Amino acid sequence: MNTNSIEASVFWEIIGGFAATMDENSDYLTALDAAIGDGDHGRNMAHGFASVREELPALGRVGIGPLLRAVGLNLVSSVGGASGPLYGAVFIEAGIATGLVQRVELPDLARMMRAGCDALARRGRCKVGDKTIMDALAPATEALEAAAAQRTPLLEALQASVSAAHAGMLSTIPLVARCGLAMQYGERSAGHQDAGATSCYLLLNSILNTVLRLGMERER
């Protein structure tokens, strides 16, 4: 595996990793969501990504763009609640930005993330500080863009991006929700970590883990 690019085959592994991560963290996410939402985020995400893992092999060996778009389309309909259309938009726009290529490098990744981030802002009509997925995705995207501008090695860039997402996720704790159903909790939403920002961090972290695992397997 080329350490500065990610092949289409790796994306299939990454998506398998998403499904495993959401499955492992289902209860955790549901507990977070229960505090200021309807308490189904974990189950919804796990269900959605399980559906993705099940249905994607039928696609065959397509380019990275079509793969991500297929993931997005699947999520829109398989993840219940608002998360489906939101994550769906992220994957679809990232896929559109990627095109038919079979391999992406760091600048491509940064472009994909930016496209996903913009899609989220547009569909969710949300911005950083609203206590949403955006609070993790926006800093992660900016970190990746900064790394790309400085020609940082891919793994390092991914690590920086995941750290930024983690910090962003934690930043939602004191926030008062200004978006989504949690908004109805008003001031009472403060003090709880946002479930969407958490699932976003977990997904990004899962990308890093998959890339690291495949790298180690290759070296062995």
Add this chain to the structure above:
Amino acid sequence: MMLMAEPASAVAEVIAALDANALVISAGGLVTYVSPALDALLGGDGDWVGQSWAHVWAVLGQNAPLVSRRPQRVQLRRGDGQLVAAQVQGIAISSGTLVVVKDLSGEEERERESVRIFHEAQSQADDLFALYQITQFMATAQNLNQLCDTLLHEVMRSTEAEAGCLLLKDLYGDTLLPAAWLNLGQPPILADEQAARAWVEQAAGSNSLLMLPLSAEEQTVGVALLIGRDFDQHSRRFLQTVAHEMAIALRAMQRREELAAQEQKLEAIVAATTDSIIQVDQHCRVVGVNPAAAALLEVSETAALGRACADVLGCANQCAGDCPFAAVLSSRKPIEYQEREVQATTGLRHSVAASYAPLEVGGDDALGAVAILLDITRQKQIEQIKDDFITTVSHELRTPLTLLRGYSDTLLHLRLTREQQQRCFTGIANTTAALSRLVEEVLDVTRIEEGRLALQVEELSVAELVESTLRIQPEWRQRIEAHTDGGLLIWADRVRLTQVLVNLIDNALKYSPGGQPVHLRVRALAGGVEFTVQDDGIGIPGAEQDALFTRFQRASNARASQIPGSGLGLYICRAIIEAHGGRIWLTSVQHRGATVGFMIPAQPNK
């Protein structure tokens, strides 16, 4: 037109047969073969056979003359300058390298088309999602205020408006009333949409203003006014998408609140009314009781629900036969007035004036019935008392009047001895005294009823009081055995207390027809002095004992024995004793005498 070389080998032959896009490069880097298909694809701009590979590659617009085994995506420049998306792969063969070119232009075209479709779908999905989110708020809002606040907030957030307000018409008026506002001072009440727009235009100043009419059922429900720097296409589309749903949700919530308010008003009336209201379903099961009914029947509102009406009303006909609910349910006609009896869970019976009506609660089968019960127990009692009064007083009047008439007839028509005349005059005097006592008693009752029973309290010697009482009727000495503790003093009204003692002694003698002795005992108790008058007469049936202290109540055995009495004595005694701050009681076993006692507190009643 490129001059074609003949296929130099079997490879070339195969390529031509497959109509593949390919060329062959010799080990020395010269092009040895170009397939007709490739030549056609690239627009046939020259004869490449014999040219260096680097030259051809440069002609095709590529920088690096490299061909690798791994397929590479490239943009090849055709002879006419057009770019063609292609995948190039080099395969080593014995005569050099076979370069296979895969035409990706079709795939690119399809990709462009699918991206276009995706963009369109995404945009529609954005609108749907906005609608989804706002309908979630609509579905979860608890009341109109919350709905207005959330909708305005959501609309402002989505359009990045800086200030805004939501003006609503109520269900009956045309005036736009402020329902929610953000970052505005108190918005005014405005006559119509035009006035609203004018007002906010002024408030908007140099900012842009967006007015969103909210209409449902071809009526204007309200208007949202947003002030911001700029409202882009996206914002406008969002608002168009949600406006109708917002209007419907707002109107529905207004209706819901109106209904709830009406329901509350009705409930308050039902809860506050002193009439008992009981509702049953088509099986005569209780489905609602108001607080007055719960109090009347001494049952909790929740405990009554679901039970058979017979059970709750303590009625014996078990929802059949004489059951007015059953009658109303089957005839579907109301019963306007019926006097009945109901029994509380404690066994207490009440007379009620009841009206019953069928109640349609929705669908055809959902028939029920409602009863309104007015407790008329008190009126019934008053009627009874009135009847008793008339019966008793007329009887009590008739007896002495008959006597008087007898005496006067005797005096008028018979020749009597002086002694006989004397007896008649004594009889007239006694009868007149009894009559005036009856009149006095009736007057006392009136005084008691009107709270005019005034006491002249003084310190009295009990022994002296008893002595003076016994002197009233000299013959009492023979039948009354008095036992009085010495030296007792009380604060009391001499006349009234004497009246009580006379009454009790009189009763004791009257109801002891065998001439047995009557015991009058007076003794000191903690806190007061107790008087008891005990006889061994006919006694009083247990169930009637308490009632004797109320007006016109006489024991049944007393009435049966034809012993005269007004039924007022003990009532007056109780009033006098209670006015002294004391209490009076009665113990008796039928046929074995009665004891009436009372206690006067040692301290004067203030």
